[in-house]
Amino acid sequence: MNSVSTMIESSKRPMLQLEDISKTYRSKGSFFGGSGKKIVALNHVSLKIFKGEIFGLIGESGSGKSTAGRLIVKLEEPSAGEIFLDDNKITGLKGKALKAFRLKAQMIFQDPYQSLNPQISIYDTVSEPLIIHKTKNVQARKHLVLQTLKSVGLSPRDDFLHRYPHQLSGGQRQRVAIARVMVLKPKFVVADEPTSMLDASISAQIFNILLEMREKLDVTFLFISHSLAAARYLCDRIAVIYRGNLVEMGPGEKIIQKPKHPYTQALLDALPKFGHWDKVEGHDTLLRVDRGDFQDVGCPFFGRCKVAHQRKCSQERPHLRKSDGSRLVACFYA
Amino acid sequence: MALLEVDNLSIGYQTPNGFLEAVEGVSFSLEKGKSLGFVGESGCGKTTIGMALMRLLPRNTSVKGGHVAFEGQDMLKMSDEDMRLIRWKKVAMIFQAAMNALNPVHRVDDQIAEAILTHDPASSRGDAMKQVEDLFQLVDIPKGRMRDYPHQYSGGMKQRAIIAMALACRPKLIIADEPTTALDVIVQHQILEETKNLQKKFKISIIYISHDISVVAGVCDDIGVMYAGQLVEYGSKIEVFGSPAHPYTKALLSSYPRLTGEKDKLAPIPGEPPNLINPPSGCRFYDRCPSAKVSCKTEAPVWVKLTQRHSARCS
Amino acid sequence: MEKPNKKRLNRFPWVARFLGGWAIYRQNLLGKIGLGLLVIFGLMALCSFIPPLIDPMYQPMIGVDPEISYSTGPCIRHWLGTDFMGRDILSQLLAGARVAFMVGISAAFMSIVFGTAIGMIAGYMGRFIDTLLMRFADMIMVMPTLLVVLIMAALFGQLNIWTIVLIIALFRWPGVSRVIRAQTLSLKQRPFIEAAKVAGASHARIIFRHIMPNVLPLAFLYMTFRVTSAIIIEAALAFLGFGDPSTVSWGMMLQWVWKTGHMFNAPYWLLPPGICISLITLSFYMLGRAMDEVLDPRLRNEEQAG
Numbered sequence: 001m002n003s004v005s006t007m008i009e010s011s012k013r014p015m016l017q018l019e020d021i022s023k024t025y026r027s028k029g030s031f032f033g034g035s036g037k038k039i040v041a042l043n044h045v046s047l048k049i050f051k052g053e054i055f056g057l058i059g060e061s062g063s064g065k066s067t068a069g070r071l072i073v074k075l076e077e078p079s080a081g082e083i084f085l086d087d088n089k090i091t092g093l094k095g096k097a098l099k100a101f102r103l104k105a106q107m108i109f110q111d112p113y114q115s116l117n118p119q120i121s122i123y124d125t126v127s128e129p130l131i132i133h134k135t136k137n138v139q140a141r142k143h144l145v146l147q148t149l150k151s152v153g154l155s156p157r158d159d160f161l162h163r164y165p166h167q168l169s170g171g172q173r174q175r176v177a178i179a180r181v182m183v184l185k186p187k188f189v190v191a192d193e194p195t196s197m198l199d200a201s202i203s204a205q206i207f208n209i210l211l212e213m214r215e216k217l218d219v220t221f222l223f224i225s226h227s228l229a230a231a232r233y234l235c236d237r238i239a240v241i242y243r244g245n246l247v248e249m250g251p252g253e254k255i256i257q258k259p260k261h262p263y264t265q266a267l268l269d270a271l272p273k274f275g276h277w278d279k280v281e282g283h284d285t286l287l288r289v290d291r292g293d294f295q296d297v298g299c300p301f302f303g304r305c306k307v308a309h310q311r312k313c314s315q316e317r318p319h320l321r322k323s324d325g326s327r328l329v330a331c332f333y334a
Numbered sequence: 335m336a337l338l339e340v341d342n343l344s345i346g347y348q349t350p351n352g353f354l355e356a357v358e359g360v361s362f363s364l365e366k367g368k369s370l371g372f373v374g375e376s377g378c379g380k381t382t383i384g385m386a387l388m389r390l391l392p393r394n395t396s397v398k399g400g401h402v403a404f405e406g407q408d409m410l411k412m413s414d415e416d417m418r419l420i421r422w423k424k425v426a427m428i429f430q431a432a433m434n435a436l437n438p439v440h441r442v443d444d445q446i447a448e449a450i451l452t453h454d455p456a457s458s459r460g461d462a463m464k465q466v467e468d469l470f471q472l473v474d475i476p477k478g479r480m481r482d483y484p485h486q487y488s489g490g491m492k493q494r495a496i497i498a499m500a501l502a503c504r505p506k507l508i509i510a511d512e513p514t515t516a517l518d519v520i521v522q523h524q525i526l527e528e529t530k531n532l533q534k535k536f537k538i539s540i541i542y543i544s545h546d547i548s549v550v551a552g553v554c555d556d557i558g559v560m561y562a563g564q565l566v567e568y569g570s571k572i573e574v575f576g577s578p579a580h581p582y583t584k585a586l587l588s589s590y591p592r593l594t595g596e597k598d599k600l601a602p603i604p605g606e607p608p609n610l611i612n613p614p615s616g617c618r619f620y621d622r623c624p625s626a627k628v629s630c631k632t633e634a635p636v637w638v639k640l641t642q643r644h645s646a647r648c649s
Numbered sequence: 650m651e652k653p654n655k656k657r658l659n660r661f662p663w664v665a666r667f668l669g670g671w672a673i674y675r676q677n678l679l680g681k682i683g684l685g686l687l688v689i690f691g692l693m694a695l696c697s698f699i700p701p702l703i704d705p706m707y708q709p710m711i712g713v714d715p716e717i718s719y720s721t722g723p724c725i726r727h728w729l730g731t732d733f734m735g736r737d738i739l740s741q742l743l744a745g746a747r748v749a750f751m752v753g754i755s756a757a758f759m760s761i762v763f764g765t766a767i768g769m770i771a772g773y774m775g776r777f778i779d780t781l782l783m784r785f786a787d788m789i790m791v792m793p794t795l796l797v798v799l800i801m802a803a804l805f806g807q808l809n810i811w812t813i814v815l816i817i818a819l820f821r822w823p824g825v826s827r828v829i830r831a832q833t834l835s836l837k838q839r840p841f842i843e844a845a846k847v848a849g850a851s852h853a854r855i856i857f858r859h860i861m862p863n864v865l866p867l868a869f870l871y872m873t874f875r876v877t878s879a880i881i882i883e884a885a886l887a888f889l890g891f892g893d894p895s896t897v898s899w900g901m902m903l904q905w906v907w908k909t910g911h912m913f914n915a916p917y918w919l920l921p922p923g924i925c926i927s928l929i930t931l932s933f934y935m936l937g938r939a940m941d942e943v944l945d946p947r948l949r950n951e952e953q954a955g
Contacts, residue, residue: 060518061489073847102849115840119862128858129848169606170376180848199375199545204589204602226519233591233600256593270523271593272548286520350672 013087014048015220016072016188021045021081023067023244041067042078043244043300046320049188054214054221056235056252058228058267064244065224066110069190072222073107074098085188103133106181110193112173116165122149122176123161129184148183149176151216152209171202178209182217189213190222195230207234228267232256240264243300246320250327259283260323260334262305299331309333336363337539338387338507343400345382345391352611356382356395358563364556366506367537371550371571373586374560377607380543381430384509387541388427389417404507423453426500428510435496436484442495443470443480450502469498474528490521497529504536511543526553547586551575556643559583562607562618569644579638579646581623617648673943680939686932690925694750697743707737709744709897720915730917732902733909742921745899749929752814752883752898757875759818761825765868768829769856773837783830786823794820794882802891810893813886817879825871832864873937877930884926899926 023042041064049055059065070076072083074090082091085105093101109115116125126145135141145161152175154160165173174194181189191210195203207230213219223234231238232252239249240263248261259265265283287306298314299305305313312332320328345357357379364370372380385391387402389409402409404425409417429435437445446469447462457465470480473494484492493513500508513529514522530553533540544550550557550571557574559567559582567580578584585603605622608614617623617630639645674680700707706714714726718735721727729738771782798816802808808816836842837860845855886892887900888907899922906912906919 060520075843075846099849102847107844107847109840109844111840115844117841117845117859117863120859128845128850132849132851132854171606177844180844184848200547201375201586201589201603204591204600205604207591207600208602227591229591229593232593233597253597267519268593270520272523272546272552273593 012050014084015051015086016049016222017084018045018047018068018072019082019084021068021071021078021083023064023071023076024079040244042071044081045241045244045246046081047239047246047249049220049222051187051220052214052218053236054210054223054234056223056225056231056238057241058225058231058238059241060226060267062243063241065241066192068241069107069192069222069224072188072190073105074101075107099133103184104186105188105190106184106186107190107192108174108177108181108194111197112170112177113165113197115177116173118165121162121164122168125165125176126179126183129180133184144183145179148179151182151212152176152179153205154179169202170198171205174198174202174206175209178206178213182213182219185217186219188220188222190224192224193226194223196226203230210234228256228271240267245300245330246328247301247330248328249320250325254325254327260327260329261301261331262286262307262334263301266304307333337366337405338364339401339403340383340387341401341403343383343386343402344398345379345386345395346398347392347395349394349611354611355398355613356563356610357386358613360400360560360565362558362565362568364507364539364541366539367533368556369533369540369542369554370556370558371542371544371554372558372560373544373547373550375545375607377562377610378560379563380560381511384427384511384541384543387509388421388425390427422449422505423503424505425507425509426503426505428496428500428508428513430512431516432493432496432513436492438484441481441483442487446495446499446502449499453503465502466498469501472501472532473498474524488521489517490525493517493521493525494528497525497532501532501536501538505538507539507541509541509543512545513542514549515544515546522549529553548590559586562613563610564618564647566619566648567644567646569641569646573641573644577640577644579640579644580619580648581625582619583646585622585624674939677939677942679935680942683932683935683939686928687936690746690929690932691750693743693746697740697747700737700740700743707740709736709741710895712736712740720909720911720918722915722917729921730915732905732918733911738902738918738921741897741902742899742925744897745902745922745925746929748810748896748898749880749883749925752810752817753876753880753929753933756814756817756821756879756883757872759815760822760875760879761868761872763818764822764825764871765829765861765864767822768826769833769860769864771826772830772833773852773856773860779830782826786826789820790823792820795885798882798886799889799891802886807894808891810883810896813883813893814879817882821875821878825868825875828871829864829868832867833860836860836863870937870940873933873940877933877937880926880930880933899923 021042022040022044025039025041027037027039045068057065057068067076071078074093078091082089084090085101090101120128123145126148127141130141130144135144154172154175165176168176194210195206198206210221210223211234214221223231225231235252237250238252238255240247240255240261242263248255248259248264255264256268259268262283262285266286269282269284269286285306287304298316299308299318302308302313308314309332316332318330318332320330323329323334340363341361343357343360344355346353346355360379360383362370372383374380382391382395386397387409391397397410404420409420412420436442443463443466446466447459450462450465451457451459466480467477470477475491475494475498479487479491484495487495497513514525517525526549529540532538540554542550542554554571557569557571558565559574559580561582567574567578567583574583575587578587582603585601588598588601589603591600603622608618608621614620614631615634616632617626617635620626620630623630635647637645637647701712706712714731714735714737717731720731720733722730724730727737727739729742732738732741767782767786771779794817797820798808798813801816842855842859845859850858883892883898884900884903887898888903890904892898892901892904902922903919906915911918
């Protein structure tokens with residue numbers, strides 16, 4: 001099919017695999033005929049995540065990164081393609097099998113102010129997953145909840161347990177959300193922009209918690225974010241996604257130091273740089289004015305790509321190909 | 335004479351639990367054509383300062399002390415009528431999430447024209463529209479999109495429209511409160527670059543308010559770091575970034591993951607900012623400061639002048 | 650600092666919100682008037698047990714004054730006078746207050762329970778179930794409650810007061826369910842619901858554990874409006890002669906005034922029940938409006954908290 005199937009670490013079996021995933025949304029057509037607009041959120045995306053790694057999915061808004069996360073935890077179903085967790089097909093799971101799956105794959109949401117039910121106490125929020133999955137013994141539950149709260153750095157004092165979300169700060173709420181996820185000891189966690197709504201110093205605290213979870217509990221993470229800097233800090237491998245298409249994938253450090261795809265280069269150009277404000281040396285791959293939408297036929301980035309070749313890039317769609325070592329780039333000229 | 339001089343400004347507001355000191359003893363000055371950035375975490379008081387300069391504080395807030403002089407005039411003591419004349423014509427503000435400030439049922443060019451006509455009733459509608467055209471060109475919105483409604487604009491375009499509205503009356507000072515927070519990285523970069531260019535072209539002074547120090551660093555000449563309602567460090571950006579003096583500034587800078595250089599483990603600041611209803615009498619950063627001395631708890635820290643423009647409030 | 654008791658109570662969000670809401674409510678003049686009136690009526694209802702204890706002649710239905718067997722004006726023995734049979738009007742008024750609260754609150758409560766459950770299920774499940782339930786609600790909503798009860802009374806003879814309450818409840822729930830459904834639809838999209846789904850919660854769990862606590866404030870608000878309509882319907886029924894003849898309600902009192910021809914010559918008998926009906930409905934309405942003000946901005950403030 002495409003060269004992704006010849007992954008570099010093909011000797012190891014991946015923990016999570018997305019195989020040719022597509023997701024389209026169709027808005028309702030008008031009453032007078034004419035089908036609704038088709039929005040392609042994900043376009044033939046394939047990737048593999050290996051046990052114990054933190055994999056970064058980086059993109060801007062509208063890139064489809066959050067959609068990918070939601071498909072993995074089965075908040076939505078893909079329009080095409082399959083997803084495998086630990087070699088088990090999870091697309092189309094129902095009933096008991098679905099519930100068993102939930103034990104293994106969890107999600108940390110972006111907005112700590114909205115992801116906790118304001119009417120439920122901290123203790124009840126964190127113990128709810130245990131109740132759902134039938135940990136009957138009240139003592140055992142309490143012990144697990146306390147232990148998990150402690151591991152995310154929240155004091156297990158009794159009056160804290162009975163507090164409600166509105167009494168906590170943003171950083172504390174996000175820790176509770178992480179505790180809720182970790183109490184089930186999942187194998188795979190999708191972290192959907194877990195720090196976008198938090199200040200820098202609090203974000204740093206959360207990053208360190210995620211790193212600790214990976215070490216102590218051997219959890220595999222999919223870290224979804226728009227921040228390449230955060231990805232560099234946290235992730236082993238990164239995939240850059242643009243309008244539903246993977247454009248570059250490989251070891252995080254390498255991609256950031258030497259990006260190959262024009263979009264990745266544009267992203268890096270745009271990031272604020274500390275202490276190098278007068279450095280003009282950018283890759284300069286972005287057109288000032290968009291060319292227009294060529295999504296369906298050519299390269300998805302053609303409309304904004306300064307270094308594109310008029311004919312080829314507007315007619316053919318590039319697939320992810322190997323480009324030096326373990327890097328994959330979806331560009332004819334990278 | 336500096337365009338804006340703020341001296342020992344203190345603002346607080348009444349809450350059911352007591353009086354909250356949102357801003358305490360802030361002093362700074364801004365020259366014509368320069369830009370100043372206020373950086374700090376949420377709740378540090380930076381937005382309050384911006385609102386105070388526009389005299390747009392909510393009803394339960396009061397200025398407890400200090401002076402604000404704009405072009406020599408005392409802004410705090412001015413009458414409401416005089417303030418209204420200054421607002422928008424001389425001092426404009428871009429609010430947080432300003433993209434939502436566009437009225438969804440009116441076309442964008444109408445809204446900007448309205449802003450022009452409100453502050454300059456003498457001009458005709460035709461003139462106003464011509465000005466709108468020029469403004470759109472300045473902020474890089476294609477002419478063909480002028481008659482659109484706000485919902486047809488992308489986030490970046492809406493923000494540009496807001497900037498156009500702020501520039502409509504050619505103010506001398508623009509206060510921008512988190513102008514790019516909700517935008518994507520690339521769009522944010524473009525808008526910041528355009529803003530820098532506009533600033534240089536029209537010699538506008540800008541006050542940037544943001545929690546993101548990296549954004550502010552790219553755009554401003556001077557930086558003021560705020561913590562718990564107080565200004566803790568102030569200086570040119572090269573000095574503040576290159577050789578941060580206050581422990582909070584240092585800690586803040588090391589909370590940001592970097593794109594280049596060593597991949598050090600991030601050192602987040604433990605704990606939380608203090609409650610501003612009964613702020614501690616000594617240094618407000620005391621219980622989170624890695625280099626605190628015992629005296630810091632009870633004695634208020636003093637301003638130490640490090641260079642001509644760079645000073646920090648730490649003993 | 651804070652008193653330990655206050656802190657422990659403030660754990661519960663509903664206590665904190667109640668106190669906060671009370672602070673806002675207090676500022677609303679209408680709300681205070683409404684609440685004041687309701688307190689008075691409540692006291693009336695409570696005191697309705699007292700007159701018969703003082704003297705059996707004060708029994709609202711069967712009490713007969715040995716000396717008076719016709720309608721008289723206010724005097725020392727009968728503060729509001731007597732009706733055509735010599736029964737004390739004041740004790741009837743007090744008993745009527747009791748009935749009004751009973752009918753109003755029971756009918757409102759039942760319709761809220763039913764309406765909330767249906768609204769939540771319809772809003773959450775969506776699609777077919779939603780359409781089915783809402784069309785069902787529409788059908789019920791267009792039926793005029795009063796007429797239905799009248800028809801049933803005509804068919805089945807005199808109705809018991811509790812049957813009347815039940816019927817009122819069964820016909821008044823659609824309005825509630827629409828509002829609760831709308832609220833549920835917006836709650837459904839909130840991340841904490843998605844988080845519950847990802848944790849593996851069943852639909853029932855999500856509806857009753859997660860959605861219900863968030864719609865209850867709205868449900869209670871609507872309950873106050875329901876009480877109003879329930880009281881009026883019962884009064885109308887009694888007035889028209891279809892009420893429960895063994896229950897003394899204000900509507901029943903008005904019926905007696907009318908039927909015995911004392912409409913124009915016994916103001917002490919005509920006015921009190923009429924005024925009471927108007928005032929109690931007005932006070933519930935004012936209560937509801939003031940609560941609305943409490944709930945709405947509070948709901949908005951919740952989002953920004955933190």
